[in-house]
Amino acid sequence: MARLVILGAGVSGHTAATFAKHWLGDEHEVVVVSPNSKWNWIPSNIWVGVGEMAPEDVVFELAPVYKKAGIDFRQAKAVSIHPEGKQDSDKPFVTIEYTDPAKAGQTEEVEYDYLINATGPKLNFGATPGLGPDKNSLSVCTYKHAAEANNHLQTAIEKMKKGEKQKFLIGTGHGSCTCQGAAFEYVFNVEFKLRKAGVRDKAEIKWISNEQFVGDFGVAGAHIKWNGHIISSKIMAESLFAERGVDWITGAAVKEVQEGKVKYELLDGTEGEEDFDFAMLIPPFSGVGLKAYDKNGEDITSKVFKPNGFMVVDADYTPKPFEEWKASDWPKYYQNPDYPNMFAVGIAFAPPHPISKPAKSVNGTPITPAPPRTGMPSGIIGKAVAHSIVEMMQGKTDKPKHHASMAEMGAACIASTGKSALHGTAAALTVYPVVPDYDKFPGTGRDPEYTFGEIGLAGHWIKHILHYMFMWKAQLKPGWTLIPE
Amino acid sequence: MAKILTYPDKTLLQISGIVRDFNDPFIKETIEELKKTIEDNNLKGLCAIQIGVPKRIIVYKDKNNEFRTLINPGIFGKSSNIIDSLESDESLPNVKLNVKRYDKIKVMYQDIDKNDRFLEASGDEAIFLQRKIDMINGGYLFDRLNKKRQKEFFKSYGTYGDTCPSYFIKDKILKALRITLIIQAILLILSLFLNFAKFVVNYNHLIFGVEFVWVIFYAFYAKYETKKYKNCTSCQGANIIGTSGIYTAVIILLYLISFLLR
Ligand SMILES: Cc1cc2nc3c(=O)[nH]c(=O)nc-3n(C[C@H](O)[C@H](O)[C@H](O)COP(=O)(O)OP(=O)(O)OC[C@H]3O[C@@H](n4cnc5c(N)ncnc54)[C@H](O)[C@@H]3O)c2cc1C
Numbered sequence: 161m162a163r164l165v166i167l168g169a170g171v172s173g174h175t176a177a178t179f180a181k182h183w184l185g186d187e188h189e190v191v192v193v194s195p196n197s198k199w200n201w202i203p204s205n206i207w208v209g210v211g212e213m214a215p216e217d218v219v220f221e222l223a224p225v226y227k228k229a230g231i232d233f234r235q236a237k238a239v240s241i242h243p244e245g246k247q248d249s250d251k252p253f254v255t256i257e258y259t260d261p262a263k264a265g266q267t268e269e270v271e272y273d274y275l276i277n278a279t280g281p282k283l284n285f286g287a288t289p290g291l292g293p294d295k296n297s298l299s300v301c302t303y304k305h306a307a308e309a310n311n312h313l314q315t316a317i318e319k320m321k322k323g324e325k326q327k328f329l330i331g332t333g334h335g336s337c338t339c340q341g342a343a344f345e346y347v348f349n350v351e352f353k354l355r356k357a358g359v360r361d362k363a364e365i366k367w368i369s370n371e372q373f374v375g376d377f378g379v380a381g382a383h384i385k386w387n388g389h390i391i392s393s394k395i396m397a398e399s400l401f402a403e404r405g406v407d408w409i410t411g412a413a414v415k416e417v418q419e420g421k422v423k424y425e426l427l428d429g430t431e432g433e434e435d436f437d438f439a440m441l442i443p444p445f446s447g448v449g450l451k452a453y454d455k456n457g458e459d460i461t462s463k464v465f466k467p468n469g470f471m472v473v474d475a476d477y478t479p480k481p482f483e484e485w486k487a488s489d490w491p492k493y494y495q496n497p498d499y500p501n502m503f504a505v506g507i508a509f510a511p512p513h514p515i516s517k518p519a520k521s522v523n524g525t526p527i528t529p530a531p532p533r534t535g536m537p538s539g540i541i542g543k544a545v546a547h548s549i550v551e552m553m554q555g556k557t558d559k560p561k562h563h564a565s566m567a568e569m570g571a572a573c574i575a576s577t578g579k580s581a582l583h584g585t586a587a588a589l590t591v592y593p594v595v596p597d598y599d600k601f602p603g604t605g606r607d608p609e610y611t612f613g614e615i616g617l618a619g620h621w622i623k624h625i626l627h628y629m630f631m632w633k634a635q636l637k638p639g640w641t642l643i644p645e
Numbered sequence: 646m647a648k649i650l651t652y653p654d655k656t657l658l659q660i661s662g663i664v665r666d667f668n669d670p671f672i673k674e675t676i677e678e679l680k681k682t683i684e685d686n687n688l689k690g691l692c693a694i695q696i697g698v699p700k701r702i703i704v705y706k707d708k709n710n711e712f713r714t715l716i717n718p719g720i721f722g723k724s725s726n727i728i729d730s731l732e733s734d735e736s737l738p739n740v741k742l743n744v745k746r747y748d749k750i751k752v753m754y755q756d757i758d759k760n761d762r763f764l765e766a767s768g769d770e771a772i773f774l775q776r777k778i779d780m781i782n783g784g785y786l787f788d789r790l791n792k793k794r795q796k797e798f799f800k801s802y803g804t805y806g807d808t809c810p811s812y813f814i815k816d817k818i819l820k821a822l823r824i825t826l827i828i829q830a831i832l833l834i835l836s837l838f839l840n841f842a843k844f845v846v847n848y849n850h851l852i853f854g855v856e857f858v859w860v861i862f863y864a865f866y867a868k869y870e871t872k873k874y875k876n877c878t879s880c881q882g883a884n885i886i887g888t889s890g891i892y893t894a895v896i897i898l899l900y901l902i903s904f905l906l907r
């Protein structure tokens with residue numbers, strides 16, 4: 161009997177764990193280590209953040225689901241990886257520290273035959289002074305943060321009802337942020353909510369982002385159907401900002417968040433300030449800070465992880481200028497080159513470089529979105545890696561066989577711009593491939609024919625249906641394997 | 646001198662690609678060609694896609710009447726002031742449209758030696774650059790109109806090339822089916838109280854059969870009618886199958902209800 165240990169029960173880890181167990185049956189063991197007792201459908205946090213969904217609507221308890229599936233769940237956080245074992249044993253293991261209230265603080269060594277690191281991002285609020293819910297700005301990255309953001313939003317609405325003006329600043333809180341899509345959804349959901357509450361005239365709303373142009377989304381722009389032809393998301397986004405009366409600043413690296421004030425630097429080196437009553441700024445992401453040690457206990461963290469804390473996999477990390485970036489730089493199997501029984505999926509793997517064209521301000525401050533690894537690619541990668549490992553555990557192969565390069569897969573993002581059954585809207589943005597392949601598609605590096613949506617009420621309905629579909633799938637309810645990632 | 650493409654030429658509808666290789670002699674040739682075309686036609690400026698080159702290059706004459714070349718330009722800043730601007734464009738001859746623009750913008754671009762450069766533009770220059778930067782991103786002037794004005798524009802100017810025509814027989818087939826289904830649903834409710842409406846329950850097999858054949862006919866006809874429109878969302882196979890699926894589900898639902906009411 162072999163053992164697969166999966167660190168992290170988010171989108172990619174949960175997908176990998178559930179499929180691996182489904183395929184392996186009782187012959188092999190699947191262990192999941194994750195610090196939270198609940199699973200969270202993160203995309204719907206946006207709706208929690210505007211009070212359109214309750215936190216309970218976007219989470220469920222993991223333990224009963226894993227129990228039913230036969231997965232060994234340990235509510236703990238991984239601290240270190242020992243891929244060579246220790247002095248008296250060759251068996252690789254991870255050290256974990258329980259967060260389960262019954263065992264809080266206890267540590268344990270969990271041995272593995274195969275390991276998947278799916279620990280997602282650390283929300284690195286520390287990168288910008290004053291950033292984050294513990295300091296001067298809000299977040300929607302977890303359901304708890306989102307619920308807190310909603311409390312502030314409701315207070316602001318009350319103030320506006322009494323005639324007070326309020327200024328909303330929404331976007332990214334650092335020059336290297338990713339996940340602009342989530343902030344983009346949030347700004348329009350807030351705008352929609354304020355209109356619904358009848359206080360829109362009392363609100364000034366501003367978007368601040370590290371993208372080089374509005375609609376970049378960290379992927380150098382997506383495609384959208386518009387008036388019967390295909391345009392860049394730049395035009396869609398600009399039009400949406402104009403139509404909904406939301407002002408914007410892009411090419412901005414937020415340098416500091418003070419109480420009620422943000423200081424930022426622009427691409428041209430100029431500096432600016434923006435006051436606010438309500439600020440929701442996404443933090444930059446880094447790896448969760450796992451350590452790695454060799455057999456002798458020597459620290460090999462810098463060999464296993466990149467300086468940003470993400471795990472090294474089968475990507476080409478040679479530093480190259482933008483014009484030499486290739487689709488083949490991106491990993492295919494997500495396998496660590498030094499320890500072939502170790503994989504990293506979702507946000508946890510180290511990407512070789514950004515997707516958007518890199519930029520620095522004239523003062524040298526990098527202002528470039530980090531490459532996003534959204535839900536769909538994270539799920540697809542998790543499933544492909546699980547498939548490879550299952551076959552390796554079953555002795556069918558000694559190499560991973562299932563590839564899922566982001567330069568081979570498309571992504572569809574349905575961005576909500578207002579939640580309502582009759583008046584809601586969402587924009588369907590598509591890109592194929594996620595990572596441009598300039599050899600295959602000279603020009604934009606993308607296939608312009610791959611597009612299916614536009615903006616409208618239907619998009620909203622799809623987004624809402626997806627919420628129920630993914631909550632259903634993640635709880636392994638009947639037919640879950642048929643629901644795509 | 647190159648030919649300036651005009652609406653509804655399909656090439657113009659592309660999103661231009663980022664210039665990556667600055668040593669490619671074709672980039673310099675394109676810039677020279679653009680300059681020549683601007684001179685010969687006495688224009689303010691052009692972007693490469695207008696002469697059929699899908700690369701993010703804009704060449705224009707600045708305030709001092711000197712040529713400026715912007716490679717990979719993007720707007721990263723602007724004033725909060727939005728103005729009405731009456732515009733025309735070489736690629737949309739004989740059309741003048743009123744669109745909204747920012748009165749001041751900040752542009753980041755690269756020069757021919759790949760250096761990052763910045764530019765603040767206002768007035769005519771800002772408006773010109775906004776129009777051209779839209780074009781390299783696949784956007785026409787009419788993409789900046791609101792839905793109502795766009796409809797009027799397409800009515801008077803006609804739709805363009807390989808895109809969605811505003812009239813499809815398939816939509817009429819679907820509309821007729823929709824109306825039928827709505828009437829059927831109303832009659833189903835009425836049949837609880839009124840005798841005359843009972844026929845929707847009594848003949849449910851027949852009605853179901855007719856509606857089902859109707860959907861199949863729609864699917865085949867829609868596929869046939871839209872074969873040539875690759876860029877049109879409602880013309881794609883998945884959409885037609887999806888629409889047919891939804892209608893089939895509604896028909897089955899109505900059938901089940903009438904079955905239960907029988
Ligand atoms: C507000 C918001 C909205 C979004 N909306 C969309 C959307 O509409 N569409 C879309 O495609 N994507 C969306 N995304 C992105 C999407 O949520 C992520 O891409 C996806 O969650 C990444 O999956 P992951 O498994 O890599 O990480 P996560 O889902 O974050 O999972 C990481 C897991 O690891 C656990 N973990 C952390 N540290 C440790 C440790 N030391 N040991 C063990 N476990 C650990 C965490 O508790 C968590 O369970 C959104 C993101 C945000 C923040």
